[in-house]
Amino acid sequence: MKKADKDISNILLQVKKIPKQVKEQLKPLVQRLLTKCSSAKALTKKAEWDEMTEIFETLDTIQELEKDYRITFPDRRNNWERFYEWCEENGAEFSSVEVQEIKEGNFGTIAKIDIKENEPFLKIPRKIMMSEISAKNSRLGPLISSDPILQHMPNVQVAMHLLTELLDPKSMWLPYISILPSSYSTILYFNMNEIKDLQKSPVLDEVFKVIRSVVRQYCYFFQLFQRDTYARSLNIGQYFTYDLYRWAVSSAMTRQNVLPHPDGKQQVTTLVPLFDMCNHANGNLSTDFDLEKGTLISYSFKSFSKGEEVCMFYGPRTNAEFMVHNGFVYPENENDAIEIKLGISKNDPLSSRKNELCSKLNVSPNGPFFLHKQKLVNEELLKFLEINVMNSEDLERILNEKQESADLLSAEFSDLKRKAFSFLKDRVNLLLKAYGTTLEEDEDLLKQSIPESIHHFLAVQLRISEKKILSATYEFCVQNIT
Numbered sequence: 056m057k058k059a060d061k062d063i064s065n066i067l068l069q070v071k072k073i074p075k076q077v078k079e080q081l082k083p084l085v086q087r088l089l090t091k092c093s094s095a096k097a098l099t100k101k102a103e104w105d106e107m108t109e110i111f112e113t114l115d116t117i118q119e120l121e122k123d124y125r126i127t128f129p130d131r132r133n134n135w136e137r138f139y140e141w142c143e144e145n146g147a148e149f150s151s152v153e154v155q156e157i158k159e160g161n162f163g164t165i166a167k168i169d170i171k172e173n174e175p176f177l178k179i180p181r182k183i184m185m186s187e188i189s190a191k192n193s194r195l196g197p198l199i200s201s202d203p204i205l206q207h208m209p210n211v212q213v214a215m216h217l218l219t220e221l222l223d224p225k226s227m228w229l230p231y232i233s234i235l236p237s238s239y240s241t242i243l244y245f246n247m248n249e250i251k252d253l254q255k256s257p258v259l260d261e262v263f264k265v266i267r268s269v270v271r272q273y274c275y276f277f278q279l280f281q282r283d284t285y286a287r288s289l290n291i292g293q294y295f296t297y298d299l300y301r302w303a304v305s306s307a308m309t310r311q312n313v314l315p316h317p318d319g320k321q322q323v324t325t326l327v328p329l330f331d332m333c334n335h336a337n338g339n340l341s342t343d344f345d346l347e348k349g350t351l352i353s354y355s356f357k358s359f360s361k362g363e364e365v366c367m368f369y370g371p372r373t374n375a376e377f378m379v380h381n382g383f384v385y386p387e388n389e390n391d392a393i394e395i396k397l398g399i400s401k402n403d404p405l406s407s408r409k410n411e412l413c414s415k416l417n418v419s420p421n422g423p424f425f426l427h428k429q430k431l432v433n434e435e436l437l438k439f440l441e442i443n444v445m446n447s448e449d450l451e452r453i454l455n456e457k458q459e460s461a462d463l464l465s466a467e468f469s470d471l472k473r474k475a476f477s478f479l480k481d482r483v484n485l486l487l488k489a490y491g492t493t494l495e496e497d498e499d500l501l502k503q504s505i506p507e508s509i510h511h512f513l514a515v516q517l518r519i520s521e522k523k524i525l526s527a528t529y530e531f532c533v534q535n536i537t
Contacts, residue, residue: 072293073124080120081277088113089274092267104254107263111247114270114297121296126221128237132156134230141183141230142329148178152365154332160236163364164333170359173341179330181317181349185228186325188316190216194223197285204275209324210311211272214303215291217326221303222290231328239305240382243269245510252514255490256521257394258375265379273300308380314351315344327351335377336366337389373425374520384516392425393521395482397436399443408450412442415454431528432479440475473536480532483525494522 091110097103135154142149151170157163170176190212191199199205205212220226238244242262253259280292310331313322330342330353338356345352359365369381371390378384385391398421399409413420416438424436432440445453449471492500497519501512 070126070294071124073121073296077120077124078281081117082281084113084117084120085274085277088117088270089278092271092274103263107250107266108247110267110270117297121298124294124296125298126294128235129233131162131234131236134233138230138234138328142179145183146180147183147329149176149329151176154234154329157334157364162332163366166359166361166363166365169361170355170365172356172358173354175352175354176365177330177333177351177353179327179351179353181351183228183231184314184325184327184351185213185216185220185231186314186323187212188323193219194289195219198283198289201285202279202283204272210307211304213311213324213326214300214307215276217306218291218295218299218303219289222294235306238302239309240509240513241305241308242266242379242382243301243305244382245514249508249510249514252511253517256375256514256518257396258379258517261375261379269301269304270297272304273297276300305382309382315346317346317349319346333365333367335369335381335383335385337387338366338368340368340370342367374517378513378517382513384513384520386516386520388520389429391428391520391524393524394422395424395426395486397422397424397439397443397482405445405447405450408447408454409442409445412445412450412454413439416442418442426483426524426528428524428527431524431531437472437475440479441471444471444474444478476532476535480529480536483529483532487522487525487529490518490522492518494519494526497522 088110091106091113094106097106139149139153151166151168151174152164153167154162155165166176187209190196193216195205195212195216199212205215217232220228221232226232242250242265245262250259250262253262276291277295279286280289280295281287286292307324307326310326312325312327312330314325314327315321316323330351333353341354341356343352343354344350353367355365356368369377372388373390373392374384374386374388375393377388399406399413403409410420412418418435418438420439422439424439425433426436427433497515500515501519
């Protein structure tokens, strides 16, 4: 066994197993948490906030009980050479790049030579990837085949597979696991005080949804490792803590890719060593998969000079998606957008007729709708807004038309677009005021030399990106009203 492999194995040998008396203390807390996270969503924002506060308080108690049984990960800085060796031994090709520390704790892929546009710089064979396939072929396989959660949630399969391999001193993936971060900046690592920075952001619904889901999974697996005979025979239950599970889930969330199954007919959730060290930048998708050779090939979406960071394009995602699932915000994100909650009110006396017109023009009556950085108000949103502000006379006239097209909202209704933009302007203005801080104040916060935490920094970054879109939309509405 190589030194880096021994390092992580030796660390695992030093970890204390969770004793029976501690598990007995945890059981009622876990059940309370499971019940709370499985309940229907609260009806009001305040009730939801209070409920999440209770969840975090119980979770804090659980983490306090589990703190002496946490796994301390090796310093990834010491393990890159062994990782490179392991990649080469298994057929990976990456001679034009290497991983370097970009800033403290954050790593990226750097060009060792000049790389031309569309030139392949990574070739990673399937044999070193961790995926649903390797999970089912591992000791976890029988549990996957019998457990409904694992069967239907491939991302959870991969997370649990990662835990199984982490806790196996003979795992072939130890060199890969040894270079993974020991913690993440995903929302699973936020506390309630840090989440408070997002309280008026549209992302809050997704934040709570993800946290509740992962906490519920932790509770479910904690109980599964107590009652299921085969699950108890695995090496996970005796070390299983919330901190360990959120680490595994965050590793999967931030690194997973969907690649072709060997049969070419299905898609497989996969972790791809080395490929997952490339950070995101604006560009275009430039990765291919050679099904015959079972190899992922990553091409440069532009030319990179020697010493420059080689980034890749993760896809057209919003900063809210990046923050929740990847743990970063990308201020230059060309695909950024903010969700705006709109819908035909049930209290509107014209709601049935407006819903009917939405159906006729193929417009959703309740979204989701987004304001986009590149195109603030798209056609679907504008059509919805125009329908939403219509009076009964206009509604009846259009509904009686035989034509079924967006052209029905024509220049004949000259005042309609102005009313639509006026409605949107007022809504956007309310959203901006609800934050409690201005765009300028948030930008000043980021100029402070020491942020309260990386999570606080990310939350303010996200608020800035949202407010820029909302402010630009407000100005756009003003221009279309006057």
